[in-house]
Structure formats: structure tokens, C-alpha cells
Amino acid sequence: MTATEAAGAVPAYAPRLPGGHLPWLGPVRAFGRDPVGLLSAARERVGNAFRFPLLGQEVHFACGPRAHAAFFGADETVLSAREAYRFMTPVLGQGVAYDAEPTEMEQQIGHLLPALGSRRLEAHARVMEEESEAHVARWADAGEIDLLAELNRLTVSIAARCLVGDGFHRRMGPQLATLYRDLESGIRLAGVLSPKAPLPAFRRRDRARAAIASAIAEVIAERRAAPGRATGHQDVLATLLQASDDRGKRLPDETVTGILLTMIFAGQHTSAVLATWTGLLLLRHPRHLDAVTAEQFGVLGAQGHVTPQALHRMDLLERCVREAERLHPPLTVLMRKALRDLTLDGHAVKAGSLVMVSPAVAHRMPDVFREPDRFDPSRYLPPRCEHRPPYSLIGFGGGKRRCVGLAFAYQQVKTVWSVLLRRVELTSTGGEPRPDYSTFVAAPALPRSVRYRKLPPETGNTTRDP
Numbered sequence: 001m002t003a004t005e006a007a008g009a010v011p012a013y014a015p016r017l018p019g020g021h022l023p024w025l026g027p028v029r030a031f032g033r034d035p036v037g038l039l040s041a042a043r044e045r046v047g048n049a050f051r052f053p054l055l056g057q058e059v060h061f062a063c064g065p066r067a068h069a070a071f072f073g074a075d076e077t078v079l080s081a082r083e084a085y086r087f088m089t090p091v092l093g094q095g096v097a098y099d100a101e102p103t104e105m106e107q108q109i110g111h112l113l114p115a116l117g118s119r120r121l122e123a124h125a126r127v128m129e130e131e132s133e134a135h136v137a138r139w140a141d142a143g144e145i146d147l148l149a150e151l152n153r154l155t156v157s158i159a160a161r162c163l164v165g166d167g168f169h170r171r172m173g174p175q176l177a178t179l180y181r182d183l184e185s186g187i188r189l190a191g192v193l194s195p196k197a198p199l200p201a202f203r204r205r206d207r208a209r210a211a212i213a214s215a216i217a218e219v220i221a222e223r224r225a226a227p228g229r230a231t232g233h234q235d236v237l238a239t240l241l242q243a244s245d246d247r248g249k250r251l252p253d254e255t256v257t258g259i260l261l262t263m264i265f266a267g268q269h270t271s272a273v274l275a276t277w278t279g280l281l282l283l284r285h286p287r288h289l290d291a292v293t294a295e296q297f298g299v300l301g302a303q304g305h306v307t308p309q310a311l312h313r314m315d316l317l318e319r320c321v322r323e324a325e326r327l328h329p330p331l332t333v334l335m336r337k338a339l340r341d342l343t344l345d346g347h348a349v350k351a352g353s354l355v356m357v358s359p360a361v362a363h364r365m366p367d368v369f370r371e372p373d374r375f376d377p378s379r380y381l382p383p384r385c386e387h388r389p390p391y392s393l394i395g396f397g398g399g400k401r402r403c404v405g406l407a408f409a410y411q412q413v414k415t416v417w418s419v420l421l422r423r424v425e426l427t428s429t430g431g432e433p434r435p436d437y438s439t440f441v442a443a444p445a446l447p448r449s450v451r452y453r454k455l456p457p458e459t460g461n462t463t464r465d466p
């Protein structure tokens with residue numbers, strides 16, 4: 001409770017940004033192009049809370065750990081994620097995720113949890129390592145690559161195998177990466193307004209969803225027909241096929257398909273983007289790149305296998321990934337719809353407003369992170385531990401709705417880099433790319449190519465001198 005509330009005074013609305021000539025549309029073009037730039041600049045001008053119109057909606061933006069605690073802690077009946085993210089239904093499917101009743105979505109996520117727990121992460125680590133090794137093995141001895149494109153292909157393979165299984169991965173082959181891209185390109189500002197508009201991107205989105213869903217449905221049908229048959233790695237689908245609802249009924253196939261699509265959608269491109277930023281930041285900071293490479297050879301040598309225990313010992317790599325999460329969070333804006341009038345961190349918010357927080361803006365607050373624009377993995381070491389204060393680092397959300405795939409994503413990014421750092425020497429081809437904030441997941445803009453040279457198999461970090 002703030003001092004204003006304690007004194008019984010009615011909280012005021014946050015200041016309103018000038019609407020310009022478009023009081024209904026608001027700064028829609030600038031927001032679509034660069035929401036983070038717009039929100040950061042406004043925060044510097046007017047402070048941590050402000051309002052603005054956007055496509056006929058009142059937006060209330062709030063920034064800072066206290067506001068985040070209120071945002072993530074609010075009940076769904078007050079600040080609704082479901083109402084804010086409904087525009088994703090054409091991608092995720094009807095009756096799942098944000099299209100399901102909140103209690104149902106909770107149950108759907110509950111079915112997933114065993115598949116993401118620590119015992120299962122061990123099996124996932126093997127797949128992540130196998131896929132990373134196989135991916136690098138296909139490269140020529142030296143060359144130049146678009147890092148994001150490569151890591152996207154790699155994380156598509158990992159997601160396909162870990163979530164839906166080896167058979168699905170083999171069946172779909174390389175077309176899966178293209179289908180995912182089409183699916184994701186269907187999430188854009190126009191989709192928030194009118195998800196069914198006759199846009200070419202939406203037609204591609206719908207075709208991609210239908211193709212992936214039908215391939216998943218075929219795998220489900222095969223598994224249901226031969227329940228005892230070994231499927232290789234214990235994938236997430238296996239867990240969902242064993243799950244039942246509170247009346248003991250098995251989950252309908254469309255729900256299983258929808259949950260898998262939700263996970264693929266939530267976790268694949270986001271992980272590829274986080275992994276890409278991790279690499280690009282390391283390349284910009286050779287001292288850290290050398291140290292993190294030395295850590296890899298120290299923990300695993302050239303031939304050791306990646307296990308959750310080994311990953312646990314890669315403390316510097318973990319802190320570098322965390323710095324990438326802080327400086328370039330893949331999801332830059334998180335939203336809720338206010339279902340009734342409320343007070344958020346001392347400001348009144350009208351029912352019907354869209355309430356926003358932004359990891360990308362919040363992670364650059366100098367009173368939360370010292371010298372926030374600096375890549376500095378040591379900020380997470382004692383005594384600084386700048387990620388410890390609740391709701392300071394929010395790249396994976398917070399509270400009840402914190403990302404359920406956090407451990408999986410960190411494990412994946414660390415495994416990919418553990419393999420890459422021990423198999424290839426990387427060099428940057430230019431400056432650090434800027435984030436492209438116009439897309440739903442903020443990837444580095446082009447050019448983002450890096451040069452690599454494969455290391456001889458017997459290498460024990462002899463080519464680098466930390």
C-alpha cells in the first residue's frame with residue numbers, strides 16, 4: 001500500500017502522454033516500429049508510470065520492481081492475461097492457453113510440469129547436446145553464418161524432438177523451420193486488432209498451423225494405436241498422453257495438439273533469440289568470450305558430455321546468458337487487461353485499460369542495475385546480486401505466471417553454447433546489431449553474421465589464451 005492509499009486519498013491517474021493529432025489511434029506507428037524506444041523515452045520524460053491511447057484503447061504503462069510486483073501478483077479477475085493475449089488464438093488454437101478459461105489454462109500448464117521437471121531435463125539435455133553436435137558437424141570447416149538463422153534451425157529441431165518426439169522430427173524435416181516462421185509472422189499488431197483480417201501473413205499463419213497440427217495429430221493417433229511402443233526419448237507428448245483431467249478422462253487430442261503448439265510457440269524462437277544475443281554479446285566482449293570458453297574446457301574438456309550437473313558448474317556461462325536476458329529480453333512488452341478499476345503502484349487504472357510492463361525498459365533502470373547499458377556478468381555475483389531483488393529481472397515474467405519453460409530454456413541456451421564454444425572458434429564480422437523491436441520477439445536486426453573456424457577434435461582450449 002502506498003502512502004496515498006494509507007492516507008485514504010483517492011489515487012490519481014498517471015500522467016497522459018500528449019495524444020498529438022491522433023487521439024484515437026495514438027502513437028500507433030511509432031509503437032509498432034519501436035515500442036521499447038517509445039516507452040523508454042516517455043519514461044525518461046514523465047517517470048515510471050504514464051498513460052497513452054493506442055488504437056482506441058487506454059494504455060497504462062508501469063515500470064519498476066514495485067509496479068511489477070503488483071502487475072504479476074494481480075488476480076486474473078483484476079488484471080487478465082487471457083483478455084490481453086486473446087489475439088494469439090489463431091496461432092495457439094481454440095480452447096487452449098489464453099482461449100481457455102483461466103482455471104483450465106492452469107490445468108493445462110499443470111499437465112506439462114512433470115515433463116519440464118529436473119529428472120526429465122536430464123533426458124532433454126541429451127537431445128539438446130545431440131542436436132547441437134549434429135548441427136555443427138554439418139558445417140564446413142570454416143565459413144560465415146547468420147547466427148540467428150542457424151540457432152533457429154537448431155532450436156526447431158530440439159523443440160520438435162523434446163516436445164513431440166523423434167518420429168515427428170524425422171517426418172517434418174527442414175520444412176518445420178519454415179512452417180514455424182510462417183506461424184510466428186502471423187503475430188503482429190494487425191493481429192491484435194483483427195486476427196481474421198484477410199492479410200497474406202495471416203493466410204500463411206493459418207496454413208502453417210494446419211500443417212503442423214495435422215502432423216502432430218498423426219503422431220498422436222499412432223501413439224494411441226500402439227501405446228506400448230517405445231518412442232525413444234521421453235518427450236513431452238508422452239507425458240500429455242498419460243495425463244487425465246480431474247474426472248479421470250484423458251485429454252482430447254486437440255487439447256494435446258494445442259498445448260504442444262503453445263509450447264513450441266512460447267519457447268522455440270524466444271530461445272533461439274536469447275541464444276543469439278548471448279553469442280553476439282560474447283563476441284563484442286572478447287575478454288568474457290575467452291573466459292567463458294576456458295570455463296567450458298575446464299568443466300567438460302573437449303569430449304565431456306553435457307549433463308544438468310555439468311551445466312550447473314558453468315557459472316560464468318549462466319551469468320552471460322542472464323546478461324543477454326537483461327540487455328535483450330526476447331519478449332519486450334507484457335500485457336494485461338484491467339477488468340475493473342484498480343490501483344497499481346499508487347496510480348488509478350480505469351477498467352478496460354491495457355496495462356503494460358516492459359522487461360526491455362525495466363532492465364535498463366539505473367537505480368536497479370548499475371551502469372545498465374554495460375555488459376557485466378559480474379553484477380550477479382555477491383555482494384551485488386542485482387537479479388535477486390524480487391521483480392528486478394523479469395525476462396521470464398514473474399509471480400504466478402512466470403514462464404514454466406525457464407529451466408528448459410536456460411538449459412537449452414547453455415547446452416548450445418557449451419557445444420559451440422568447444423567445437424568452433426567464432427569471430428565477429430562487424431559491430432553489435434541493434435534489436436529489431438518491430439517484431440513480437442525482439443531479435444537482432446541484420447547483419448548478424450559471424451565467422452567461424454572448426455577446432456580440431458583434440459582441442460583443449462589451446463587455441464585461445466584467456
Ligand code: HEM
Pocket residue numbers: 081109262263264266267268270271272274329330331334335394395396397398400401402403404405406408409
Ligand atoms: C528464452 C526463452 C523464453 C522466454 C524469454 C520466455 C518468456 C516468457 C515470459 C516473459 C512469460 C510471461 C508472460 C506474461 O506474464 O505475460 C512466459 C510465459 C510462458 N512461457 Fe515462456 N519464455 C521462454 C521459453 C519458454 C519455453 C521453452 C516454454 C515451454 C517449453 C515456455 C512456456 C511458457 C508458457 C506456457 C507460459 C505461460 C505461463 C502462464 O501464463 O502461466 N516458455 N514466458
